[in-house]
Amino acid sequence: MAGAVRLSEHPDFAAFLTAAAADSGLPETFVEKDYWITEILRTIAATLGERAIFKGGTSLSKGWSLLDRFSEDIDLFVDPAAEPPLGSKRAIDRTMKELNGDVSAIDGLEFVRAESRTTGGRGRIDTFRYHSHFPPLEGFPATVRLEPGIQSGKQPTARVKISSIVGDLLSARGAADELDIEGIEPFEMDLLHFRRTFVEKLFAINGKVERLEKEGVSLGRDVRHYADLHVLAGRAEVIGMLESDEYEAIRLDYDEKSRTYFPNSYRPPPDLRFTSSNALFPPDELRARIEPGYEEECQRLFFRPHPGFGEVLERFAALRDLL
Template sequence: MNARPDKNLLIEVATLKGMKESFVEKDWLVVQVINTIKNINMDGFEVVFSGGTALSKAHNLLFRFSEDIDFRVLVRPELRNRKSLSSFKNAVIDALRADGFPVEDNHVRARDENRFFSIDLEYETLFPRQDSLRPHIQIEMTARDIQLPSLTLPVSSFLNELAQKPPEVPSLSCIDPVESASDKLSAIAWRIPDRIRGSEYDDPSIVRHIHDLAILKDRALAFKDFPALVTQSMQEDDSRAKNDLTLEGMSVAEKFQKMMNILATDTSYPDEYKRFVEDVSYAKTGQAPTFESAVNAVRELINAQH
């Protein structure tokens, strides 16, 4: 990891970007982590940057802060076993530690025979912690093929952008935004009906997918095979519900109907959405989609499935 930036520089960049200093600091750290993972070279394994952070930091499509780092891991067929996937997981942990990131063993979680694992990286901050920021950087790795060809893009921190310095990550394989839209639509189709607000694992930031889909809508609708992508994503997510077990085996149309009914009747969602946008969006005033327009965008994407 490069030397941490000077506090005054972080303050200056935050002022220019119109955001809190702690966001600029974490953004810089996130990009350093991405660079470390990108440089892992293990035969038979390829990482593809995905999720909201890829959409904001690589594709420059979202103007919201995203603190999680998601990767798909493309694995050669003969290596899709617990032992080989464990070796890859350990290679990621070793690379992070070698670059100065403290990885505690109890902050590493794996499931499905290491096809999925996550790492929570604690970090020291120069600024007061924000309620809207986690006290750690969350890395999630999922061994799963991609449906569309990846795109090669650079990734730069806010600091390097404003200083007009080269990106810290000159090139990185990134998931296609249309596939991200498919994944996000599938995610809310089961996560919203499965959600128990206030429970131990409740995630109020689930509304981020609604926000992002509003921005990805036109791109997704322009792709003629988008319905097929959504069907595939929903098949892969079919058994992921933990609370509402009736979702498994339910038709695509039924899942969407159930989700949209919740969004139409649960009066907490507009407030959660508004709070989310206020906390993490750095879009210009009036440019972030409202809850109503975002839900309408989701409805258009659902109607395109027919």
């Protein structure tokens, strides 16, 4: 072949994905989506640099290797204080629109405007479609959602290497040079540390359950926070954070940013403590409303056994005095 090509443009791309799926024991559809998630992250790291911090559930599975579940979206903190500072909503919105343009320019991705929206200087939800080489799995469209926003913080973070499942296989076999493929090498990116992700997910599920109780709004996809919190609550680093001053520092920082940018939708617990949160310690009637959706979502997302809802609540109970 004349000149290096991107992996997705190689005539054997589908065969490479199939080989990586067989090697990893994961469905081809997931390995394919993982490739496109990786390419979007690669572009973000190259264009936004230290302004971009990869966060959320996908960062836990892809960056920290903590979750045994499929990833569907990219949650991104766009730091407005990074140099040069973004001093206005207009500047923040412009940066996120430029990011949309950079991702839209990736060969093989198509921006789906009808499934995207902006929150005007605070964040975006952008959907990108790719051509899939495999029959679809129910509930897993050939799309990636990119959700950049400013409701987070820069500390604590860590520099982590990111790579794709299929890229790792080809690199391990020494095929990248032999096949003249470019852009499959690992790259580094700032990730929100999972200690802070734990705290942010506490706030998130608390607010979602409060809406469920008061307004009847379904938890929908957000019920997955429970499974993620269960994993994180078992980590020594998270327990150490809960026992230290860092826990209060993260809560106060998150509270300040949420009150500044999202005063109408922010629903914190009393005194920023979760010891009495119905989301974590639900009465029987509320648990009966949440548990079926939790099981349904976990059956869809997890590729290995997932914790039962009772196990999740037991882990919360063990940490109650620290929360």
